[in-house]
Amino acid sequence: MIKERLAKFHTILSQRGVDAALIVDPANIRYLSGYSGDDAYLFISPTQQALITDSRYTEQAGRECPEYQIITHNLPHNSLFQAIRQLCQEGQIHRLAFERQHLSYLFFEQLGQSLASSVELIPVNELAESLRYCKSxxxxxxxxxxxxxxxxxxxxxxxxxxxxxxxxxxxxxxxxxxxxxxxxxxxxxxxxxxxxxxxxxxxxxxxxxxxxxxxxxxxxxxxxxxxxxxxxxxxxxxxxxxxxxxxxxxxxxxxxxxxxxxxxxxxxxxxxxxxxxxxxxxxxxxxxxxxxxxxxxxxxxxxxxxxxxxxxxxxxxxxxxxxxxxxxxxxxxxxxxxxxxxxxxxxxxxxxxxxxxxx
Ligand SMILES: [Mn+2]
Structure with missing residues (x-):
């Protein structure tokens, strides 16, 4: 079920002309990964599917999200933003979509400051929501x-x-x-x-x-x-x-x-x-x-x-x-x-x- 949703999601990413998406909305995260906890982020590109969370949820994410690489962020060694920066580097991401309805201004600022200059942040509406509109x-x-x-x-x-x-x-x-x-x-x-x-x-x-x-x-x-x-x-x-x-x-x-x-x-x-x-x-x-x-x-x-x-x-x-x-x-x-x-x-x-x- 998650595999089918991800396949459709990849099509949406290419239609929107972006290389990857950062998903922060809890309902969208649940829809695309099966994860039911809090404080998580999905990074999805055609070649990478990562769920980033903190150590309270690492085991739960591993159980619920077999399709995803689970990354634990842990200050000061590996901050959330460092993890996203590294994923962008590994995937050679230039255009990273984010959910403009759900991302806070502070998060946007911090993300922008931490990413390499070659990565452009693209605000998008209704990425996962467009799939959620009609229920299976x-x-x-x-x-x-x-x-x-x-x-x-x-x-x-x-x-x-x-x-x-x-x-x-x-x-x-x-x-x-x-x-x-x-x-x-x-x-x-x-x-x-x-x-x-x-x-x-x-x-x-x-x-x-x-x-x-x-x-x-x-x-x-x-x-x-x-x-x-x-x-x-x-x-x-x-x-x-x-x-x-x-x-x-x-x-x-x-x-x-x-x-x-x-x-x-x-x-x-x-x-x-x-x-x-x-x-x-x-x-x-x-x-x-x-x-x-x-x-x-x-x-x-x-x-x-x-x-x-x-x-x-x-x-x-x-x-x-x-x-x-x-x-x-x-x-x-x-x-x-x-x-x-x-x-x-x-x-x-x-x-x-x-x-x-x-x-
Ligand atoms: Mn009502």
């Missing part, structure tokens, strides 16, 4: 596992929620369930009840859950590096007519967006399908964020589904669809699925019910 069958299988665990977590948390517990209680129970399934939490769990629901990214608080309140939970299981992302808004007790009406509007906005999803669709048109529907019903101004985002080895990656993105969706893209309305003083509703784009449409990777769950 193996990646989709891992995402299905992450999503199945997330479905399981939702059904378990629904049995736990009752009036009198706090938002923090729900978040800690969700985390416990996620970890118990052999997963990590994809991101810090959001739990927002009652009027806190108007904060799209509320931090779980000590607020006590009360009868008649909506509870929005945004969470996901991360399995083998792949991030599921789900939001459900549930109700304690029975809905008022206004609560029911607003929930149905958000759910219908989600359906409208999904009906526009297919390989070849333009990202901003998907956002518009949901946004136009909510605007038509008077709630457009309360939908204050983009409709969704790509998801995979990063929780947020290409393609973004927002008002301006011209990206063309492809079969194999994984995206979230997550319309919401947020009314200060009243609360909020968000419903989110992680979905796979297919030639003819889309497929949700979740099976959890979308209809309002009254607990």
């Amino acid at each position: 069958a193996a990646e989709i299988a891992l995402m299905r596992q992450a999503c199945a665990a997330t479905d399981q977590a939702f059904s378990q948390i629904c049995r736990y929620i009752r009036p009198g517990i706090s938002e923090k209680d729900i978040a800690s129970e969700l985390l416990y369930i996620i970890l118990g399934q052999g997963c990590e939490s994809s991101f810090p769990i959001i739990v927002a009840s009652g009027s806190n629901g108007s904060l799209p990214h509320a931090i779980p608080s000590d607020k006590i859950i009360a009868e008649g309140e909506f509870i929005t939970m945004d969470f996901g299981c991360c399995y083998a590096g792949y991030h599921a992302d789900m939001t459900r808004t549930v109700l304690i007790g029975q809905p008022t007519p206004l609560q029911q009406e607003r929930y149905q509007l958000v759910l219908e906005a989600k359906h409208q967006a999904e009906a526009a999803l297919h390989s070849g669709a333009i990202a901003k048109n998907i956002d518009a399908a949901a946004r136009d529907f909510l605007t038509k019903h008077g709630y457009g101004e309360y939908f204050c964020h983009g409709l969704g985002h790509g998801v995979g080895l990063d929780i947020h990656e290409a393609p973004s589904l927002n008002r301006v993105s011209e990206r063309v969706l492809s079969s194999g893209c994984l995206v979230t669809v997550e319309p919401g309305i947020y009314l200060p003083g009243w609360g909020g509703i968000r419903i989110e699925d992680t979905v796979l784009i297919t030639d003819s449409g889309y497929q949700s990777l979740f099976t959890s019910p979308l209809e309002l769950q009254c607990l």
Whole structure:
């Protein structure tokens, strides 16, 4: 699998007119090498594949990355920059690409100072990201596992929620369930009840859950590096007519967006399908964020589904669809699925019910 990715990556390097690339982004490193630790750098040319890390990770890198030469950098004898300089010399590298979105200015300065004058640093966009845009069958299988665990977590948390517990209680129970399934939490769990629901990214608080309140939970299981992302808004007790009406509007906005999803669709048109529907019903101004985002080895990656993105969706893209309305003083509703784009449409990777769950 790594061999196939590297073969494609070499083609990208030659298309971009560079001799080698320095990869620093953790998700790109994982994609191209299998390495799951921190503080590593990949140096990739057609004839060299090196992973540079420090002594904490040397053994792990050796286990995870059989395709790579593992180099341990160790100040003051062999600094990271000396190691890169030497790799450039050995490979007779003249044009070294770096990830302009991910490399710090300080790192760029230090790298430039340490390289021989014959080496030119070339800033590039989306080197590995261009390969990650459409997921392989193996990646989709891992995402299905992450999503199945997330479905399981939702059904378990629904049995736990009752009036009198706090938002923090729900978040800690969700985390416990996620970890118990052999997963990590994809991101810090959001739990927002009652009027806190108007904060799209509320931090779980000590607020006590009360009868008649909506509870929005945004969470996901991360399995083998792949991030599921789900939001459900549930109700304690029975809905008022206004609560029911607003929930149905958000759910219908989600359906409208999904009906526009297919390989070849333009990202901003998907956002518009949901946004136009909510605007038509008077709630457009309360939908204050983009409709969704790509998801995979990063929780947020290409393609973004927002008002301006011209990206063309492809079969194999994984995206979230997550319309919401947020009314200060009243609360909020968000419903989110992680979905796979297919030639003819889309497929949700979740099976959890979308209809309002009254607990
Ligand atoms: Mn999301």
